[in-house]
Amino acid sequence: MVNRRRGEIVANLGGKDRCLCLTLGALAKLESAFAVGDLGALGERFSSGRLSARDLLTIIHAGLEGGGHTFTLDDVAEMQAEGGLAGYAAIVSELLAATFGPAEEN
Numbered sequence: 752m753v754n755r756r757r758g759e760i761v762a763n764l765g766g767k768d769r770c771l772c773l774t775l776g777a778l779a780k781l782e783s784a785f786a787v788g789d790l791g792a793l794g795e796r797f798s799s800g801r802l803s804a805r806d807l808l809t810i811i812h813a814g815l816e817g818g819g820h821t822f823t824l825d826d827v828a829e830m831q832a833e834g835g836l837a838g839y840a841a842i843v844s845e846l847l848a849a850t851f852g853p854a855e856e857n
Contacts, residue, residue, distance in 0.1 A: 753772075757772060758772050759818065759849065760772070760842075760846050762811075762845070762846075764815075764827075764830040764832055765829075765830035769818060770818035771811070771818045771842070772814060772817040772818045772849075772850075773810075773814055773817050773846060773847075774817035776817070777813040777814065777817035778790060778850075780813055780816075781793060781810065781813050784809050785806075794851050797810075797847050797851070802843065804836075804839075807839045807843050808824065808827060810843050810846065811827055811839065811843060812827045
């Protein structure tokens with residue numbers, strides 16, 4: 752079971768449900784990967800709506816690492832998502848909303 756308060760989501764990748772979470776360490780890796788100086792710039796980068804396939808891969812990989820998985824980037828690149836490209840984009844959108852969006856009410 753995932754904990755949305757911690758920014759966790761569940762996504763089906765490679766035919767299995769997996770927990771993804773952008774932990775502080777995962778966010779630091781993304782700052783480096785996207786060459787931005789802070790979380791605000793990272794959020795702006797993501798909110799531009801212009802993400803490449805490589806961007807989606809990098810974000811999903813960071814989310815899987817934050818969720819406790821030890822996949823390599825190449826492993827993640829080989830995983831299938833239901834719905835193809837739209838499925839990958841939906842996973843990233845949900846993960847970013849869970850991380851940067853407002854806290855859910857009980």
